[in-house]
Amino acid sequence: MIEFERVSLRLGTFALREVSFTIRQGDFYFIIGPSGAGKTVLLEAIAGLHAPQSGHVLLRGEDVAGIPPERRRIALVYQDYSLFPHMNVAKNIAFGLKMQKADRRTVEKRVEELLQAFDIEGLRDRSPLTLSGGEQQRVAIARALAVSPDILLLDEPFSALDPLTKDKFIEDLREVHRTHDLTIVQVTHARDEAKRLASRVAVIIEGVLAAEGGVEQIFNAPDTCEVARFVGIENILPGTIISGSDHVVKVDTGAATITAVSDLHTGEGVAVCFRAEDVTLSPPGSPRSSARNTFEGTITGFTPMGPLVRVSIDCGFPLVATVLRDTVNEMGLAPGSLVSASVKASIIHLTSRSPVHRDMYTKFS
């Protein structure tokens, strides 16, 4: 449906470098990356608003170089919604149809349908300047869908919404995706949105495609440390495989030896990745099991996160665990107290170490 073949694009200080990926029809495709990584530019390149300096963009199997945005049949919704301030809501929605020279009755009928579908009939004659963020959002999506595109591009669509509106809208968007048989490409820096909606994910870091794949793979088994870091894996430890048999390997990280399940070979440089939520805390001196890695350490701090608490532990290396607030109280955990932290060998993911790995480690841990 949408293919990028080694697309490079320079725009001011920002550059995309040799980005390649394929988005299939019906995908809910997420492009995630830190702010300023070039995600919006990438969307605009799909829409035809920027021409790549090299490489090819293919839409529906055809190279679209030289085809202007108005002939690509791709709708784009920006973070700021970009409603036309000099038109009321109905006229905003009708804009695309008028450009297609649809006759007046068709336009009116379609606008009516969309107003109903998005439950914004009451806003018909309002100026966009008087609408709330959530309302603007609905109008913007309705306007984009008015021309019945088969591809919808969304640029950070939830960033200006309060949590309640956002939850409702995520559900709506799922519905839109299903009922309109759309291919949706959404860029965001918020990982939770991707986890909830995406069918596939690309990670863009500093203009380079750092990873591409299914949600499960990207979030739980990333290929590189950079990606692991970005998708929010809290514990990343560099090490080397020192022994292995039967898919079970031992990794020496300097401060500890960690058991993991992997097909990688002895001698390979790897990073040990596991999520804070996969770490279990128990009183010091608890019985050990070979299926688990257990580290004794001292608690250095707490960060409250709603019903959860993030616990920082010094085990000779820094380790982060998230536990329920109740657990902290029940176990009587406090800064300075000794604790035993364990994580299942089967849940640990090993990535090959990229050359920048040491820096990444020191920078982020």
Add this chain to the structure above:
Amino acid sequence: MRSRHRLPDPCILSFSLIGGLIVGLTVLALLNMAVKEISDIPFLIATASDSGVINAIAVTMGAGLNAVIILLIIGTPLAYVLARTDFRWKGVVEGLVDIPIMLPHTVAGILVYLLFMRRGLLGAPLYEMGFSFEDAYPGIVIAMLFVSAPYFVNSVREGFEKVPVHLENVARTLGATRFQTFMRVVLPLSVRHIFNGSILAWGRAIGEFAAIIMIAYYPFVISTLIYYTFTTRGIKTSSTVAFVMILACFAAFIILRLLTRYTGRYDDRV
């Protein structure tokens, strides 16, 4: 609750006093003239109804309006290009647009004259076709156009720059060509800047003297008439003509501002 005895901010107060000097100077000059003129109402009325004066005012305002209309047609596209593109020699083009602001008016007059006189580079072929600029209405319009263009272009360009690029991008993805986007999104959102640019340019055109007399001493524009009256009949008559012009301009600008008070308010907020 607002305090009833709140002292004005000392900084704003002192700035207002200092800044008031400019306003004060204008008011003083106008009052000084007005008191003298109003003391001889019959002469004022006689001057204001003199056909020479009425003609000169009509020619001045008409030619200015003419120049603005031409600017709307040729200046608006230039403003859009400058607002939305970046090219190698853009700085040079911007400099060329601004030159008339910096040039002494006589120099502008000579430039226009050399180009549009009967033997001029453009004047000669146009004269063949039956257009004469020397001592003719088109000459006035051309001189006015030259000196007022930068004010129009810069003001309109600023308006175009204020229209978010995202709005244009969205319009494009909804099926509008660049031209349709310009007509339906960019122009309506820049109405106020276009209007302000037009008023600035019109005001500048009406005020022109030196550049106009170089190419078209006749027909008299108001400045030429005032100068002519001053040299032939003295300060009393010329100041009365000037006073009539002040009243006419004041009335015209107030009417324009009132008419367009609510035009394109949304572009303040985009």
